[in-house]
Amino acid sequence: MSMTLKLLKARLRAFASDTKGSIAVETAIILPMLIWTYAALFIFFDAYRARSTTEKAAFTISDVLSRETQSIDAAYLSNVHTLFDFLAAQSDTETKLRVSLISWDIATQTYELEWSKTDGQDIDALSQGSLNDVSDKFPIMSDGESLILVQTFSTYEPVFDVGMGDIDIDTFIFTRPRFAPQLVWG
Numbered sequence: 001m002s003m004t005l006k007l008l009k010a011r012l013r014a015f016a017s018d019t020k021g022s023i024a025v026e027t028a029i030i031l032p033m034l035i036w037t038y039a040a041l042f043i044f045f046d047a048y049r050a051r052s053t054t055e056k057a058a059f060t061i062s063d064v065l066s067r068e069t070q071s072i073d074a075a076y077l078s079n080v081h082t083l084f085d086f087l088a089a090q091s092d093t094e095t096k097l098r099v100s101l102i103s104w105d106i107a108t109q110t111y112e113l114e115w116s117k118t119d120g121q122d123i124d125a126l127s128q129g130s131l132n133d134v135s136d137k138f139p140i141m142s143d144g145e146s147l148i149l150v151q152t153f154s155t156y157e158p159v160f161d162v163g164m165g166d167i168d169i170d171t172f173i174f175t176r177p178r179f180a181p182q183l184v185w186g
Contacts, residue, residue: 040162050088050156051169057087058171062150065099066175071186074117081119084152096120096153101183102131102174104141111135114146115185123153137172146182149174 061084065072081097088095100116116126126149141147149172156167177183 036162039160040164043158043160043162043164047156047158047164047167051167054088054152054154054169055171055173057084058150058152058173060084060087061097061152062148062173062175065148065150065183066178068177068183069180071184073186074119077117077119088152088154093155093157094121096123098123098126098149098151098153100126100131100149100151101185102138102147102149103182104143104145104147106143111138111141114182117185120153126151134172138174146177147174148177148183 061080064080064083077097077099080099081095084097085095097119098116099118101114103112103114104110105112111131113126113128113131118125138147151173152169152171154169156169158164158166
């Protein structure tokens with residue numbers, strides 16, 4: 001074995017066993033990944049919190065509407081939307097609200113749309129055709145029974161860019177009227 005090869009092996013062994021400066025190098029390599037992971041976990045759990053808060057607010061709005069014994073109008077719907085925004089505590093994103101009254105017709109074996117109203121920009125009222133698209137989500141109902149459908153739409157915008165874009169949060173909540181046979185739009 002040549003002298004150069006022995007010298008090279010000895011220097012490689014010395015380099016492999018040398019630990020000077022390795023903490024600084026490891027910190028420089030690991031710290032950015034550690035910070036990104038912490039930020040990504042924060043965003044993930046914040047998005048989960050936003051989704052959970054939005055669903056709870058939608059359930060509250062549905063419950064408020066199910067207890068209503070008087071007719072509701074556009075002003076009532078606007079105030080309920082304001083309440084939803086307060087309860088959902090979303091950031092500056094725009095929220096949308098759609099409330100519909102649905103009944104079951106046993107003769108035709110179909111869900112009938114009684115009325116559908118919205119509050120918010122760029123949102124359409126539910127139509128009979130779009131109701132048929134989501135009818136598999138409804139519970140079994142008796143003839144003539146009413147169901148209040150509350151749908152909310154909002155967007156979660158992450159504080160940091162960790163590769164996760166904006167998340168649309170849509171809720172689909174249905175409740176039976178509690179104190180009156182149906183919710184009346186008037």
